[in-house]
Amino acid sequence: MxxxxxxxxxxxxxxxxxxxxxxxxxxxxxxxxxxxxxxxxxxxxxxxxxxxxxxxxxxxxxxxxxxxxxxxxxxxxxxxxxxxxxxxxxxxxxxxxxxxxxxxxxxxxxxxxxxxxxxxxxxxxxxxxNKSTLQQIDILDQLQEMHCGENSDANAHLLEVTKHFQLMEEWCDQLATMGAPVPKASFLVLVMKSMPASYRLMVQTIDTNSILAN
Structure with a gap:
């Protein structure tokens, strides 16, 4: 269409x-x-x-x-x-x-x-x-299974990460319009979980700083 x-x-x-x-x-x-x-x-x-x-x-x-x-x-x-x-x-x-x-x-x-x-x-x-509960579950499953891959080309990787985040936000918006919003803390966990292994040290640092700030 x-x-x-x-x-x-x-x-x-x-x-x-x-x-x-x-x-x-x-x-x-x-x-x-x-x-x-x-x-x-x-x-x-x-x-x-x-x-x-x-x-x-x-x-x-x-x-x-x-x-x-x-x-x-x-x-x-x-x-x-x-x-x-x-x-x-x-x-x-x-x-x-x-x-x-x-x-x-x-x-x-x-x-x-x-x-x-x-x-x-x-x-x-x-x-x-009126979207069904099953449709909400399907979208949430897709959101939880998302994973951004590695790429040695920095520019291509930046583009992939940008699209990855945009898609995650779109699915969260869909769930919100269906009356099943994803809590901010849960969305942050999903984002961190979806990032490549090379980001783990950075994610851990961000998480540690967040704990110390609180």
């Missing part, structure tokens, strides 16, 4: 990764989706904070002024009210489009008939939080 580009203007755009069917990239998807919608002023629609404009009151087939309900609305009042409603409906539709186009076919099919962007976003959050 390819990423989705959300254009802000002719100079800039936000790229949102398509949310995988197994929600495995939620930790990457969520902040990018929020940033893209926030940059366009749409996040308040997803969270249900956007205020829907009140329509003008129709009395005897005449739209009345909101300032004085006993008088017909002036032309500029009609134009202003219509513009507010159009802007709200346009932004609501745009928010729903972003959510539907960046979620998996399974999830977008499930939420496509919901009437508001908030209802769609709420269902996405519920769907992500």
């Amino acid at each position: 390819s990423d989705i580009a959300i254009t802000l203007n002719s100079q800039s755009s936000f790229v949102i990764p398509k949310l995988h069917n197994d929600r495995s990239n939620w930790a990457d998807y969520e902040p990018r989706a929020k940033n893209a919608m926030g940059a366009k002023g749409l996040m308040k629609h997803a969270e249900g904070h956007a205020r829907q404009p009140a329509p003008l009151i129709l009395l005897n087939d005449v739209l009345m002024s909101q300032d004085d309900p006993t008088k017909p609305a002036m032309e500029e009042q009609l134009d202003s009210a219509e513009k507010k409603i159009d802007d709200y409906e346009r932004n609501e539709a745009h928010t729903k489009h972003i959510i539907l186009s960046t979620t998996s076919p399974r999830l977008s099919s499930k939420i496509k008939n919901l009437t508001t962007a908030k209802a769609m976003w709420d269902d996405v959050l519920v769907d992500v939080s």
Whole structure:
């Protein structure tokens, strides 16, 4: 599934990764989706904070002024009210489009008939939080079994270590979004355990200094 580009203007755009069917990239998807919608002023629609404009009151087939309900609305009042409603409906539709186009076919099919962007976003959050206990165990197992290998090329090794740490952080973020966060102390132990044997002396020194500092 390819990423989705959300254009802000002719100079800039936000790229949102398509949310995988197994929600495995939620930790990457969520902040990018929020940033893209926030940059366009749409996040308040997803969270249900956007205020829907009140329509003008129709009395005897005449739209009345909101300032004085006993008088017909002036032309500029009609134009202003219509513009507010159009802007709200346009932004609501745009928010729903972003959510539907960046979620998996399974999830977008499930939420496509919901009437508001908030209802769609709420269902996405519920769907992500409903990952099974077995999936949490699988991710934790992968995290515990991670190991960064040795490499005599310093530059290549630095790149491998960087990617290694990034992947560990991503899996921790996934567990956190599933309601099973890894405690900081436990994560530190996993990081130390995953490093090559050549790091053992450095790890021991860091651990000793930490004990002495306490």
